[in-house]
Amino acid sequence: MDCQCCNKKPARIRICDVEESAIEEQLNVCPDCFNLIKRYMFDMNKPLMTTVDVIAEVQGLLTASGETALATLPEAGGITPVKSAPVPACPECGITLSEFRAKGRFGCRRDYEVFAEHLDPLLERIHDVQPARHEGRLPASAGRIEVVEKQLSLTDLRKRLAAAVAEENYEAAARLRDQINELEKQPKLGKTGE
């Protein structure tokens, strides 16, 4: 069988895309193309792609100005960090971009802001839409997010305080009490609507 990437050399390696533990796609390639594909796949500057998409891009490189284009790829086995600054982890849930890519699931809603820049190409492809923007309704209360958030975090803190006291963890309790006092000092946001 010929390589499904360059269509020239004999295929020696099979690449499988696995989703939900089921094999989605299988492609047979030669070792040379495999090296290129590997470099492409581990390029953290690019959104997560299916093998078919990667091969399409590698084929593009092979036909276009070969050498110069190839030079833009990270080194083979490219788990070594790429040149651009690493994307910081989400300050709220601590998830990193590569963790998200490995699992395909976000950790919290903040990730959508933190990784926004890397997200749009992915969302555009998944949802076959450009630009990747929401259409249609949102909850009527969406404008009050800040208010709700503040109340929630206060309730949260109070709950944690109670738990800390119950566990006789007075150090944590003192810290939580300070946080609660701090939050309560801030000017109250007026309730809108209702």
Added chain:
Amino acid sequence: MSETTFEGFPHLLGEWLKGTGPDADVVISTRVRFARNVQGYPFTGRASEQQRSDVLKVCEDALKEIHLDRSVVNIELDKIEDRKREVLVERHLISRELANGEGPRGVTFGRGEMLSIMLNEEDHLRLQWIKSGFDVDRAYKALCKIDRALETVIPYATSDRYGYLTACPTNVGTGMRVSVMVHLPALTLKENIDYVFKAAQRMNHAVRGLYGEGTRAFGDMYQISNQTTLGRSEEQIVEAIKAIVPKILEFERQRRGQLYTEERSFVEDKVLRSLALMRSARRLNVQEMMSHLSMLRLGIDLGIINDVPMRTVNELFILGQPSHLQVNEGRDLPPAERDTLRADLVRSRLSAGTN
């Protein structure tokens, strides 16, 4: 709202199995679901045990506040046996993912089994409404009522840019999935199914097996659903499915007609052999049962079988599943024993004169 009233439930069957509603000759049911998350908590996959039980509490309180607690069954899934969770999966009330999940999680469903709310699945809330037949508008409207009531008491995680925020980027935006469960025996017999898959995919719709992603299409049952949730409004998603599904239904009906007019003895033989086998078999495995039930459904629609109601066939599809048999027996059964029980059930339901 906290009582676990599981006992007795496996004997009652949901509205969506009654075999009525628009296009019931091909469509079993229409389901609409919304994925929602509570602001202020990480998504379930990254939430601690404590955060998960807090989310559960927030949601349960909210359901009480919108007065959903009077006519619903509420089950804490981490506190019931495996086979009972499996029954809920077989009944399409919860996903396999939720059944196999961990930590505090639950389901609340209406007694007619049209409404079901999964708590702490991949998203904090998965609301779904199932209607018998092809009835997107009514399922959508019914579910909207619940969702719009809940949003006044639960602060949903949303953003202007991406809409309703979900754990998986494939659900973000509207968080809405419309799934239509269809029975396509003629397209399967005539080997046109691949064509349907590809055509649906080109229009951003997926065709999957009976129990969702990655499952096989037993009994020629398939689910057609929208693949994309971002950049299209809820109404657009509804309109798209209303444009695509009827085309598939027409295709199936045309092939059924063709089978009946051009290959009458072939289709009659298949249907009547299935009926005879099911009325005599002493052991039936689940796959066998489903493929013969599929032929029965086809036979009823083509008028080859007149003494079996559609509802009986639809119900057997569910009641003959492994965990339904086991829960009705009150214990785990080895496969051979299940096959015997399944054959007994099928024979008694299909015996002439009982319907």
